[in-house]
Amino acid sequence: MPETHLHTCTLCEAMCGLEITVEEDRVTGIRPDHEDVWSRGYICPKGAALGDLHHDPDRLRTPLVRNGSEWREATWPEAFAEVERLIRPVIEQDGVDALAAYIGNPTAHNYSLSRYAGAFVPLSGITKLYSAGTVDQWPKNVVAASMYGGMWTIPVPDIDRTSHMLILGANPAASQGSLMATPDVLGKIDAIRQRGGKVVVVDPRRTATAERADQWVPIRPGTDAALLLAMLNVLVTEERVDPQHLSRHARGIEKLPELCRAFTPEAVEQTCAISATTIRALALELSAASNAVVYGRIGTCNQEFGTLASWLVEVLNIVTGNLDRPGGSMFANPAVRSLATMRPPEFADGFTFGRYKSRVRGAPEVLGQYPVSCLAEEIAEPGEGRIRALITIAGNPAISAPDAGKLDRALPQLDCMVSLDNYVNETTRHAHVILPGASALEQAHCGDLIWGWSVRNGAHYSPAVFDLPEPRPAEWQILLTLAGIVGGQKAEEVDTDVLDDLFFTGLVDALTKVEGHVLYQRDAGEIVAATAGRGPDRMTDLLLRTGPYGEGYGKDAEGLSLERLKTFPHGVDLGPLEPRLPEVLETIDSKIDVAPSYITDDLPRLSKRLARGDDSLLLVSRRHLRSNNSWMHNVEKLVRGRDRCTLLIHPSDADSAGVTDGGRATVRSSAGAIEVAVEVSDEMMPGVVSLPHGWGHDSDQIRMQVARRYAGANNNLLAPGEMVDAPSGNAVVNGIPVQVARA
Numbered sequence: 231m232p233e234t235h236l237h238t239c240t241l242c243e244a245m246c247g248l249e250i251t252v253e254e255d256r257v258t259g260i261r262p263d264h265e266d267v268w269s270r271g272y273i274c275p276k277g278a279a280l281g282d283l284h285h286d287p288d289r290l291r292t293p294l295v296r297n298g299s300e301w302r303e304a305t306w307p308e309a310f311a312e313v314e315r316l317i318r319p320v321i322e323q324d325g326v327d328a329l330a331a332y333i334g335n336p337t338a339h340n341y342s343l344s345r346y347a348g349a350f351v352p353l354s355g356i357t358k359l360y361s362a363g364t365v366d367q368w369p370k371n372v373v374a375a376s377m378y379g380g381m382w383t384i385p386v387p388d389i390d391r392t393s394h395m396l397i398l399g400a401n402p403a404a405s406q407g408s409l410m411a412t413p414d415v416l417g418k419i420d421a422i423r424q425r426g427g428k429v430v431v432v433d434p435r436r437t438a439t440a441e442r443a444d445q446w447v448p449i450r451p452g453t454d455a456a457l458l459l460a461m462l463n464v465l466v467t468e469e470r471v472d473p474q475h476l477s478r479h480a481r482g483i484e485k486l487p488e489l490c491r492a493f494t495p496e497a498v499e500q501t502c503a504i505s506a507t508t509i510r511a512l513a514l515e516l517s518a519a520s521n522a523v524v525y526g527r528i529g530t531c532n533q534e535f536g537t538l539a540s541w542l543v544e545v546l547n548i549v550t551g552n553l554d555r556p557g558g559s560m561f562a563n564p565a566v567r568s569l570a571t572m573r574p575p576e577f578a579d580g581f582t583f584g585r586y587k588s589r590v591r592g593a594p595e596v597l598g599q600y601p602v603s604c605l606a607e608e609i610a611e612p613g614e615g616r617i618r619a620l621i622t623i624a625g626n627p628a629i630s631a632p633d634a635g636k637l638d639r640a641l642p643q644l645d646c647m648v649s650l651d652n653y654v655n656e657t658t659r660h661a662h663v664i665l666p667g668a669s670a671l672e673q674a675h676c677g678d679l680i681w682g683w684s685v686r687n688g689a690h691y692s693p694a695v696f697d698l699p700e701p702r703p704a705e706w707q708i709l710l711t712l713a714g715i716v717g718g719q720k721a722e723e724v725d726t727d728v729l730d731d732l733f734f735t736g737l738v739d740a741l742t743k744v745e746g747h748v749l750y751q752r753d754a755g756e757i758v759a760a761t762a763g764r765g766p767d768r769m770t771d772l773l774l775r776t777g778p779y780g781e782g783y784g785k786d787a788e789g790l791s792l793e794r795l796k797t798f799p800h801g802v803d804l805g806p807l808e809p810r811l812p813e814v815l816e817t818i819d820s821k822i823d824v825a826p827s828y829i830t831d832d833l834p835r836l837s838k839r840l841a842r843g844d845d846s847l848l849l850v851s852r853r854h855l856r857s858n859n860s861w862m863h864n865v866e867k868l869v870r871g872r873d874r875c876t877l878l879i880h881p882s883d884a885d886s887a888g889v890t891d892g893g894r895a896t897v898r899s900s901a902g903a904i905e906v907a908v909e910v911s912d913e914m915m916p917g918v919v920s921l922p923h924g925w926g927h928d929s930d931q932i933r934m935q936v937a938r939r940y941a942g943a944n945n946n947l948l949a950p951g952e953m954v955d956a957p958s959g960n961a962v963v964n965g966i967p968v969q970v971a972r973a
């Protein structure tokens with residue numbers, strides 16, 4: 231008899247509700263859950279492929295231990311013993327500083343990892359952290375920390391109510407939205423237009439999102455900050471700066487006129503490749519709309535001026551009075567607060583940056599991390615403080631990090647590399663031990679971090695579809711075991727329940743000391759005793775009960791607990807976003823810092839950019855609906871068909887380079903060269919070429935049969951590792967100077 235299970239898709243921020251049919255332990259169908267209160271029947275082809283991922287014969291279900299160039303399957307105790315055998319001498323000789331962790335993107339989406347990455351770090355004592363965050367949203371984190379006092383206090387477009395949306399560097403037609411969690415973004419873009427509003431897309435490529443909008447404004451990569459400053463300049467000159475209710479909550483607005491004075495539309499038009507007339511119109515339309523929102527995403531982060539651009543997105547929303555107002559840019563209020571959003575103790579007196587520097591290139595730390603491109607040299611460069619051991623958690627930096635070739639050459643130099651991952655891929659092939667996590671269907675799900683930037687408030691719990699087969703540990707147990715081993719315990723003696731209790735009790739204890747928290751001055755022992763279970767469920771129960779809609783351990787009988795949430799299989803809708811100022815602010819004076827000097831100090835670098843000519847083709851990245859970063863190319867039904875790893879190039883540039891549609895091209899940068907198929911299209915603006923990221927599965931050491939047949943090429947071989955956005959250290963993978971020639 232077929233059974234039906236409801237589950238949330240964890241692949242992207244849309245968090246779609248799925249209805250999964252299982253017959254004899256096999257997924258036989260995945261359809262949208264039309265009753266899901268959040269996604270209301272929306273789904274994309276990736277969600278429908280969760281069954282293929284679950285049944286993928288290449289997905290690891292048993293730990294692998296490397297023996298020279300061979301892998302052997304190991305039991306869990308053997309695998310952990312091997313970790314201990316390799317890691318112990320490194321720590322004994324060089325201390326825990328010789329050990330680094332790399333945390334990848336699926337961590338944010340995975341029930342175990344999202345909760346326990348935050349436990350793993352303090353329990354293990356690891357100090358060197360790298361993550362996909364510095365090839366992603368680090369500029370946003372710097373901006374949010376500096377302006378609002380929380381690195382994850384990132385406002386989200388109120389897309390359901392806005393009447394004017396200016397989108398820069400995002401293509402939700404492929405990505406489904408990012409730092410803007412909602413299903414069916416394109417449907418919502420249509421709805422803005424249907425209610426008489428306007429949508430403008432600023433992007434070097436006429437994307438499918440731009441096609442759906444009212445206007446496409448092509449922009450030279452990396453110049454969004456200049457465009458936004460010029461828009462600000464117009465608002466200042468035309469006396470349209472009108473922050474309204476925000477004046478009460480903000481300081482530093484008066485600094486803005488001086489900061490943008492030199493950036494007139496005429497001063498930036500050549501650099502941005504956008505006419506002064508268009509820039510004026512963009513600014514005036516934004517300020518004239520009854521409500522409006524500026525939204526910038528990866529194209530405005532992964533670039534030379536990522537922090538300035540991300541800051542200016544906030545500034546424009548503030549000076550037009552659109553922050554924290556319906557139809558503008560608002561703060562979500564997640565039912566389950568993510569531990570990642572709690573301010574680390576080292577920043578108790580406010581955020582500072584560059585407290586210490588990386589060993590090899592002297593890169594300043596930003597929010598506790600160095601640019602991910604430092605990882606390769608920190609491993610490869612001999613000397614005191616060298617990284618000798620690495621733990622990767624759900625990450626594939628050998629593909630996703632800039633200067634990927636350098637990292638690929640550095641990883642084999644590690645004395646110990648452990649990967650918590652479901653595949654033998656470009657990164658994990660270098661590991662000594664691979665510890666497989668669960669498939670998305672083998673674990674329950676309840677989102678936390680992602681709800682922090684959702685366009686409505688809500689909560690959703692879905693039980694696992696399949697039990698995790700014995701004797702496989704859940705990923706939170708794997709992380710705790712690794713923490714125990716790194717912390718000095720013998721592998722066979724690590725008791726994950728003890729560590730879980732230790733972390734949980736510590737967390738509860740800390741919350742009872744936070745003034746204003748529901749648990750303030752409550753008895754920690756009683757709270758712990760009143761929270762049943764273990765692992766992510768217990769953590770979720772605590773954070774749900776103490777969250778904004780929680781029952782508060784006896785304070786509100788109607789409030790949410792995990793038990794109560796489970797009675798809503800299609801999720802609970804907690805309503806549209808509501809104004810949250812000033813309560814959401816965690817700056818020292820509870821005001822928005824509109825012009826943080828740490829960020830505005832970077833303006834001279836932008837001024838210099840205006841003087842620089844543009845004689846080279848610039849490379850940008852793109853995504854595709856049927857793929858997810860680097861790791862879903864092993865699902866035949868998602869990858870078959872026309873080659874998607876192609877170089878998009880404008881006809882005039884194709885002519886100059888001597889390449890033709892369907893032919894092959896060599897793309898070269900200062901970091902490396904790759905060969906790809908050419909797709910000539912006027913959807914690119916002249917002077918800019920585009921490649922997808924996440925490809926390059928041609929190594930014969932990976933165990934992904936399908937991906938190897940659709941290998942493509944890795945565009946991060948072209949991204950020079952030293953190119954970073956200065957204030958955040960975020961990688962510049964958009965706007966790389968390249969040469970294109972016939973292969």
Ligand SMILES: Nc1nc2c(c(=O)[nH]1)N[C@H]1C(S)=C(S)[C@@H](COP(=O)(O)OP(=O)(O)OC[C@H]3O[C@@H](n4cnc5c(=O)[nH]c(N)nc54)[C@H](O)[C@@H]3O)O[C@H]1N2
Nearest residue numbers: 334335362366624625626630650667851859860861923963
């Ligand atoms: N050129 C260029 N580079 C980019 C980008 C770009 O736009 N252009 N985008 C950047 C961005 S935004 C990001 S987020 C990064 C992503 O960078 P990464 O996070 O390093 O890369 P992913 O491709 O997401 O790799 C995820 C890994 O997790 C494994 N995995 C998947 N699910 C699970 C799970 O449930 N448990 C465990 N344990 N493992 C799992 C997969 O097998 C894979 O190895 O790439 C960045 N790199």
Ligand SMILES: Nc1nc2c(c(=O)[nH]1)N[C@H]1C(S)=C(S)[C@@H](COP(=O)(O)OP(=O)(O)OC[C@H]3O[C@@H](n4cnc5c(=O)[nH]c(N)nc54)[C@H](O)[C@@H]3O)O[C@H]1N2
Nearest residue numbers: 399400401405408451452527528529854855857858859964
């Ligand atoms: N299907 C699918 N969905 C995904 C992912 C995936 O790999 N596949 N990855 C997920 C992840 S980890 C993330 S972070 C999100 C990212 O979500 P998005 O931010 O929507 O990412 P992209 O779809 O890559 O769109 C980025 C756009 O920026 C443009 N761009 C490049 N450089 C510049 C520039 O300098 N200025 C401007 N204005 N535009 C520029 C590119 O042409 C591209 O159209 O997507 C998530 N969702």
Ligand code: SF4
Nearest residue numbers: 239242245246274277
């Ligand atoms: S849009 Fe697709 S990948 Fe994203 S959550 Fe929905 S079904 Fe999953």
Ligand SMILES: [Mo]
Nearest residue numbers: 335362366367
């Ligand atoms: Mo990302």
